[in-house]
Amino acid sequence: MSYYLKLFDWALYTLPSNIPMADIEGDSHANDPAHPDYSSGAPTWIGEDFTFNGGVGYQILINDDDDDFEDAYVETGGIQTLAQDVTINGTLYPAGSQVQNEFSMVDGLGNEVWVLRIGGTNVGFVYQSGEEPTVGETFTATNGRDGDPVDSSDGVASAEPYTTIDSRDGTVSGSAGNDTINASYTGDPQGDQVDDGWAGGAGTNDNLIEALDGDDSVAAGLGADTVYGGSGNDTLDGGIGNDSLLGGGGNDSILGGAGADSIDGGAGSDTLDGGDGTDTIHGGAGGDSITAGAGDDVVYTGSGVDTVETGEGSDTIHLHDDDDGGSNVLTDGGAVGTDTIVLATGAGTYRIQGNFSASDGFEVIQGSNLTGEILGTNDATANFDFTGITLNGVDLISGTSGIDFIIGSAGADSISGEAGNDSLEGAGGNDTIIGGLGADTIDGGVGNDSLLGGDDADQIDGGDGIDTIWGGTGGDYISGNGGTDYLLGEAGNDNIWGGEGNDFAFGGDGADTLYGGQGADALYGGNEADFLNGDDFSYVGGNDTLYGEAGDDVLNGNAGDDLLVGGAGNDLFFVSDGNDTISDFNTGNTGALGDGDIFNNDYLSVGSFYDSLDELRADQADDGVLNQSNTVDDEGNTVDYSDNEQFGSRSMTVQGADASSYSYDNTGVVCFTSGTLILTPNGEVPIESLSPGDMVTTLDNGVQPIAWIGQRHCDIEDLMRDETLRPVLIREGVLGVQRDLLVSRQHAMLVDQNHFARAINLVETMQGVRIAHGRREVTYFHLMFDAHQIIFAEGAPSESFYPGKMAMQMMSENARSDLYRQFPHLVGCTENADVQRVFGETARPFVTKAEILDLLIAA
Numbered sequence: 001m002s003y004y005l006k007l008f009d010w011a012l013y014t015l016p017s018n019i020p021m022a023d024i025e026g027d028s029h030a031n032d033p034a035h036p037d038y039s040s041g042a043p044t045w046i047g048e049d050f051t052f053n054g055g056v057g058y059q060i061l062i063n064d065d066d067d068d069f070e071d072a073y074v075e076t077g078g079i080q081t082l083a084q085d086v087t088i089n090g091t092l093y094p095a096g097s098q099v100q101n102e103f104s105m106v107d108g109l110g111n112e113v114w115v116l117r118i119g120g121t122n123v124g125f126v127y128q129s130g131e132e133p134t135v136g137e138t139f140t141a142t143n144g145r146d147g148d149p150v151d152s153s154d155g156v157a158s159a160e161p162y163t164t165i166d167s168r169d170g171t172v173s174g175s176a177g178n179d180t181i182n183a184s185y186t187g188d189p190q191g192d193q194v195d196d197g198w199a200g201g202a203g204t205n206d207n208l209i210e211a212l213d214g215d216d217s218v219a220a221g222l223g224a225d226t227v228y229g230g231s232g233n234d235t236l237d238g239g240i241g242n243d244s245l246l247g248g249g250g251n252d253s254i255l256g257g258a259g260a261d262s263i264d265g266g267a268g269s270d271t272l273d274g275g276d277g278t279d280t281i282h283g284g285a286g287g288d289s290i291t292a293g294a295g296d297d298v299v300y301t302g303s304g305v306d307t308v309e310t311g312e313g314s315d316t317i318h319l320h321d322d323d324d325g326g327s328n329v330l331t332d333g334g335a336v337g338t339d340t341i342v343l344a345t346g347a348g349t350y351r352i353q354g355n356f357s358a359s360d361g362f363e364v365i366q367g368s369n370l371t372g373e374i375l376g377t378n379d380a381t382a383n384f385d386f387t388g389i390t391l392n393g394v395d396l397i398s399g400t401s402g403i404d405f406i407i408g409s410a411g412a413d414s415i416s417g418e419a420g421n422d423s424l425e426g427a428g429g430n431d432t433i434i435g436g437l438g439a440d441t442i443d444g445g446v447g448n449d450s451l452l453g454g455d456d457a458d459q460i461d462g463g464d465g466i467d468t469i470w471g472g473t474g475g476d477y478i479s480g481n482g483g484t485d486y487l488l489g490e491a492g493n494d495n496i497w498g499g500e501g502n503d504f505a506f507g508g509d510g511a512d513t514l515y516g517g518q519g520a521d522a523l524y525g526g527n528e529a530d531f532l533n534g535d536d537f538s539y540v541g542g543n544d545t546l547y548g549e550a551g552d553d554v555l556n557g558n559a560g561d562d563l564l565v566g567g568a569g570n571d572l573f574f575v576s577d578g579n580d581t582i583s584d585f586n587t588g589n590t591g592a593l594g595d596g597d598i599f600n601n602d603y604l605s606v607g608s609f610y611d612s613l614d615e616l617r618a619d620q621a622d623d624g625v626l627n628q629s630n631t632v633d634d635e636g637n638t639v640d641y642s643d644n645e646q647f648g649s650r651s652m653t654v655q656g657a658d659a660s661s662y663s664y665d666n667t668g669v670v671c672f673t674s675g676t677l678i679l680t681p682n683g684e685v686p687i688e689s690l691s692p693g694d695m696v697t698t699l700d701n702g703v704q705p706i707a708w709i710g711q712r713h714c715d716i717e718d719l720m721r722d723e724t725l726r727p728v729l730i731r732e733g734v735l736g737v738q739r740d741l742l743v744s745r746q747h748a749m750l751v752d753q754n755h756f757a758r759a760i761n762l763v764e765t766m767q768g769v770r771i772a773h774g775r776r777e778v779t780y781f782h783l784m785f786d787a788h789q790i791i792f793a794e795g796a797p798s799e800s801f802y803p804g805k806m807a808m809q810m811m812s813e814n815a816r817s818d819l820y821r822q823f824p825h826l827v828g829c830t831e832n833a834d835v836q837r838v839f840g841e842t843a844r845p846f847v848t849k850a851e852i853l854d855l856l857i858a859a
Helices: 613-623 716-721 759-763 805-809 814-822 832-838 849-858
Strands: 005-007 042-048 079-081 086-088 090-092 098-106 112-118 123-128 137-142 162-165 171-173 206-212 215-217 226-228 235-237 244-246 253-255 262-264 271-273 279-283 289-291 298-300 305-308 318-320 327-332 339-343 348-352 356-357 362-366 372-376 381-386 391-393 404-407 414-416 423-425 432-433 441-444 450-453 460-461 467-469 475-481 486-488 495-497 504-506 513-515 521-524 532-534 545-547 554-556 563-565 570-576 581-582 604-605 651-654 678-679 682-687 695-698 704-705 708-714 729-730 741-742 748-750 755-759 770-771 778-784 790-793 796-799
Touching: 079 123, 206 563, 678 695, 708 814, 729 759, 755 759, 759 770, 759 849, 778 814
Parallel strands: 005 123, 171 206, 206 226, 215 235, 226 244, 235 253, 244 262, 253 271, 262 279, 271 289, 279 298, 289 305, 298 318, 305 327, 318 339, 327 348, 339 362, 348 372, 356 381, 362 391, 381 404, 404 423, 414 432, 423 441, 432 450, 441 460, 450 467, 460 475, 467 486, 475 495, 486 504, 495 513, 504 521, 513 532, 521 545, 532 554, 545 563, 554 570, 563 581, 570 604, 581 651
Antiparallel strands: 079 098, 086 090, 098 112, 112 123, 137 162, 678 682, 678 790, 695 704, 708 778, 729 741, 729 770, 748 755, 748 796, 790 796
């Protein structure tokens, strides 16, 4: 666009000698192009579209021969700004360039000559009469160089009008419909366009764009633009420059592009992308998808379910609390930089969905006096690893209703797994972890932790430090590990391991198993029948105190000088390493000693130490301690303990006891000892003396040769580790047994002429049959014939070995191999039907536990 040179009535115009005529482009007067002369008449256009090409610093001289013109050079301070691009002398002056009067002169007739400067360069001149311009707007420059108005020779002040090229307001406006606003858009009422150089600044393309209503698409282009999407589902692109983009209502899509942009999605479910540069992004209300992009960005989530992906650079994410139930998804999209999550001050619930760890680029979670919590979303699997992440002021981290994997930071974390089978780890610091519903795995890590399993069967490890652990409901596995721990099983059949340190363990409700481990531990069984062991298989030592409390408990002090307190119930005590003491033997009995019932009184397992009650009573009498220190028994007979289990350096002190305190009912010590006797044609023979080929008397088939004999020895560790290996004791007189008989749980006895019953089922249905918990070791013998037989053990009809599925599974590999050498046709028989096909049926059918009761009632 060019400036017009407008000449009106004047006396003489002389072109300065340093301005060649060639620099004036346009039509000129033919008489004297260098000195056009107009003495009178109406105003006349000397040239149209003149372009002043002569360079910078030109001075225009006007000679007034009649002294009606006052020679003067006056600088003015009026500065204006171009609203659109202007090309003068081949140079582009973009919208926003400054326009000012370099100097002006006023003659006596009120005519003015202007020299214009744009951007510091003299670019043209105008001679203009005082009549009112009719094109565009009018500006008035009122101040001269000396601060006074520019006056004509007659003292009349000059208005100094200057005519602008257009009347644009610098705002590109859309319509109420769906607009596409970019550099080609011409729908603005005032003629404004994107990047037209008219934006209210000096030579810039800093557009102000108001898209108004409708689903608009805006490309702001160059410059630091401000874009208002308005209502509707808008698509805004800031382009190059530090832009400010506001989506307004609707589900908007906003891209910041290059530059440090400010983005606000407003209401609605928006998709926001900062692009390159250090951006500030506000999600606003609604479920937004936010991509920070490259640069050190600051992101503010709003209400609703937001998804935030950080990018290259160290980003800061301000999480909005989601008490409305929404869940934020945070992921790291860049390998460079570490990110910070900031939580608002005060109460609030912050939900995070998906995977989350320091390896994802997150470094700090910052809160201030925060009383809310970080939660995982519902019905999902979440992996939260806060290892290496600094948690400042965070009150609680919570999982989801699904399966969560949460690892806290090195600080003091509060973690809640919520529902689902969760894996929760506190790492360092004094942590508080709540498993919630589901079978959870909890690890407190280093520090003084408070751990609560919640409902279901949980596995809880306190780690190092002074920990307090509550198992909650369900059969929990609790390990205190290092440090002095407080372990509470609560409801359910719990397994509690103290580990290192002087621990306090409380079984609570349920049939619990407690191991003190290393250190001087205190174990409390609680209600029901509990198993208390002062040590475990890894940690031993310490003078422990075991309290069985209510229920029929088993107490084994193990290493150290332990105190055993059975409490209420019929308790079982073991002799173990160290010099142990029982403080309340016989005090919890529910029946009378000597009534023939071994289940209604306390029981001290010393049967393997003495051959008779005479030996036991004499040992108690000589020094008040059970330690095999006596040399004669109660009858004056010399004792020989060489074939018994030895006390050695061990001992057991039973407070308040004397020789009369012991009987068969509470010790298992009988008046004679021998192996199980099997009836043969030569009378009863100890089973350990029999060999394959020896003849044995059977109920159905007379005398039959033994085809194979197997055996399995179980020591104390086997019996403690696996209760199913503990034998069943059938007392004398039950089922025709002539002397107490020990058999395996699956061994069958003939309960009438036509039925077998397994020993484990007899425990729950017949008096005088129980599990021999007090045995420290047992050797099982298996007599097998070419067919299943009924033989006589301790006078009672009992089965021979039958190679059924369960029996074979309980055998060692060596025993099975040995049996297969004798019975090769059994190889590959994995089911009972296969065994019946190749070996034959059992000698009698088996009855269930309920059928045993029916048989007893019928008898």
